[in-house]
Every structure is written in structure tokens, then in C-alpha cells.
Amino acid sequence: MAAEDELSILHQERTRLTSPEDIRKFLQHGEETSIWSHLQSFADSCDEVLTGNGFPHAMQTVQVLSDDSWEPVPKIPKDELKAWLKALTFPYKTELGFVYTSRKTRDFSDAWYAAQIGKLCREVMHHQENGKSNSDFIFEAIYRIGSLKTDWEWRRNQKPNVLRGITTKKGASSGGEAAARQGARKINETLSVMRKLVDSGMTISNAATTAYKKGKGKSSVANRQLWYRHRRKL
Incomplete structure (x- = not known):
């Protein structure tokens, strides 16, 4: 060399x-x-x-x-x-x-x-x-x-x-990874709130709406879809 x-x-x-x-x-x-x-x-x-x-x-x-x-x-x-x-x-x-x-x-x-x-x-x-x-x-x-x-x-x-x-390129990659981590954190927070509501006797639909009103998730519909998408992990 x-x-x-x-x-x-x-x-x-x-x-x-x-x-x-x-x-x-x-x-x-x-x-x-x-x-x-x-x-x-x-x-x-x-x-x-x-x-x-x-x-x-x-x-x-x-x-x-x-x-x-x-x-x-x-x-x-x-x-x-x-x-x-x-x-x-x-x-x-x-x-x-x-x-x-x-x-x-x-x-x-x-x-x-x-x-x-x-x-x-x-x-x-x-x-x-x-x-x-x-x-x-x-x-x-x-x-x-x-x-x-x-x-x-x-x-x-x-x-x-x-x-x-x-x-x-490195900055874009780093920014993408940070956004992905932040998105995963928000999803977990939304599912955690819904899990507690469902365990307390609330229906999934009402739990999705309540979680959204608490500032979790993009909408009640999105929260409900998120629940069904991840329900096996819950």
C-alpha cells in the first residue's frame, strides 16, 4: 500500500x-x-x-x-x-x-x-x-x-x-433510524394504554377511542387497526 x-x-x-x-x-x-x-x-x-x-x-x-x-x-x-x-x-x-x-x-x-x-x-x-x-x-x-x-x-x-x-447519506441513515425508534416508542405507548383499558373491561373499540382522546395514536380507527395488527404480541 x-x-x-x-x-x-x-x-x-x-x-x-x-x-x-x-x-x-x-x-x-x-x-x-x-x-x-x-x-x-x-x-x-x-x-x-x-x-x-x-x-x-x-x-x-x-x-x-x-x-x-x-x-x-x-x-x-x-x-x-x-x-x-x-x-x-x-x-x-x-x-x-x-x-x-x-x-x-x-x-x-x-x-x-x-x-x-x-x-x-x-x-x-x-x-x-x-x-x-x-x-x-x-x-x-x-x-x-x-x-x-x-x-x-x-x-x-x-x-x-x-x-x-x-x-x-450517513446523516439520512441516522435520521431514519432515529425516526424509526421514535415511531416504535409511540406504538408501544399506545398499545400499553389500550392494554390497561381492555384489562379493565373496556371493549377494544372504546379503548381505541379513549387512547386517542388521551393523545395516543393517530385516530381511534388507526388505534384499533394497530391493536389487531399486534394482538398476538399482546
């Missing part, structure tokens, strides 16, 4: 695309070169989402502090590195941004999607820059990017409506 929320559980599977043409069709771009600019733009957008939610960029290395907050690992000039290392307070824990965000945020939140997608985009671009643009990893990763992007957009647009519908 990769992630879970109120709507679903995400299981991650490895899927292989067969050619750069599959990638072009999936991302709906006409030229292969536009794939890389698209990924760059998408990765930058994901980092902006992360920054806006208080998280580090997906592939940024951060120091995890004792209270589980984070701060950027500084870029130390080579000639100052030795002194910097000597001054460190241990334990000194670091994580990549997408690891930290995935651990700290809710599954399927905007920050969660941005971390997963941003990481994949950066990794794909790294492979392409190293001359591995036709590797199986790239085909797989771009498929995952497209799948996550589609799911993210759907959840942002539809999840509030779906959850509102679930809440409404």
Missing part, C-alpha cells in the same frame, strides 16, 4: 511503456522535446505548492531538527567544510524533501502529490541529462507522473463533493 484516505487505498504497481511515442501521447504533446520543458515546469510548480504548504522542495536535502521540524542544509564552501563539520551537533539527521513531506503530511493532500510528482519529474530530468532518455525508468516514471497528476486533479475537484455526499 502506498497511501490511503477516506476515498481509497493506493497500491503502486510497476508499469512499462514501450516507446517515446507512448510518452508523447500520454502527455499530449506533439514534439518529444516539449516533454522535458513540460516536466521542468511541472516540477517547479510542485515545488511552489510545497513551499506554500511549509514543506521543502521535493529533492531538497534538509536537516530534521529535534522537534521534527526542518531547515535547509546550507551550502558550505569547500574550504569551510571541515570547520562546519567540526561544529555540528550530533545526531545530525537529514532527509530529502519528498521523504520529509510524505512522512509529515496527509496521504493525497496537495503537498503529498507535489512531493511525489516533483521527485519523479526531477529524477526523469536527471536521467535525460545523463543521456538515458530511452531508459525503462523514464517510461515508467512518466506514466506514474501522468497517473498522479490525473488523480490529483480529480481529487481537488471531486473529493469535497464525494465526502459531502457520504456525510449526507
Whole structure:
């Protein structure tokens, strides 16, 4: 299992695309070169989402502090590195941004999607820059990017409506159960009054009318029908 929320559980599977043409069709771009600019733009957008939610960029290395907050690992000039290392307070824990965000945020939140997608985009671009643009990893990763992007957009647009519908359904069900309990209580009260009247020597018809006058039941006729309907239980 990769992630879970109120709507679903995400299981991650490895899927292989067969050619750069599959990638072009999936991302709906006409030229292969536009794939890389698209990924760059998408990765930058994901980092902006992360920054806006208080998280580090997906592939940024951060120091995890004792209270589980984070701060950027500084870029130390080579000639100052030795002194910097000597001054460190241990334990000194670091994580990549997408690891930290995935651990700290809710599954399927905007920050969660941005971390997963941003990481994949950066990794794909790294492979392409190293001359591995036709590797199986790239085909797989771009498929995952497209799948996550589609799911993210759907959840942002539809999840509030779906959850509102679930809440409404639960409320309706709860309301129906409460109404049923109240109805059963009123029936029992009406039958109890009629039982005492009949036991005292009153006819069923007169008991039904008397109970109705006492505020029990919908009418004398309804009370009489109720009595005959439940008489085996009485």
C-alpha cells in the first residue's frame, strides 16, 4: 500500500511503456522535446505548492531538527567544510524533501502529490541529462507522473463533493433510524394504554377511542387497526 484516505487505498504497481511515442501521447504533446520543458515546469510548480504548504522542495536535502521540524542544509564552501563539520551537533539527521513531506503530511493532500510528482519529474530530468532518455525508468516514471497528476486533479475537484455526499447519506441513515425508534416508542405507548383499558373491561373499540382522546395514536380507527395488527404480541 502506498497511501490511503477516506476515498481509497493506493497500491503502486510497476508499469512499462514501450516507446517515446507512448510518452508523447500520454502527455499530449506533439514534439518529444516539449516533454522535458513540460516536466521542468511541472516540477517547479510542485515545488511552489510545497513551499506554500511549509514543506521543502521535493529533492531538497534538509536537516530534521529535534522537534521534527526542518531547515535547509546550507551550502558550505569547500574550504569551510571541515570547520562546519567540526561544529555540528550530533545526531545530525537529514532527509530529502519528498521523504520529509510524505512522512509529515496527509496521504493525497496537495503537498503529498507535489512531493511525489516533483521527485519523479526531477529524477526523469536527471536521467535525460545523463543521456538515458530511452531508459525503462523514464517510461515508467512518466506514466506514474501522468497517473498522479490525473488523480490529483480529480481529487481537488471531486473529493469535497464525494465526502459531502457520504456525510449526507450517513446523516439520512441516522435520521431514519432515529425516526424509526421514535415511531416504535409511540406504538408501544399506545398499545400499553389500550392494554390497561381492555384489562379493565373496556371493549377494544372504546379503548381505541379513549387512547386517542388521551393523545395516543393517530385516530381511534388507526388505534384499533394497530391493536389487531399486534394482538398476538399482546
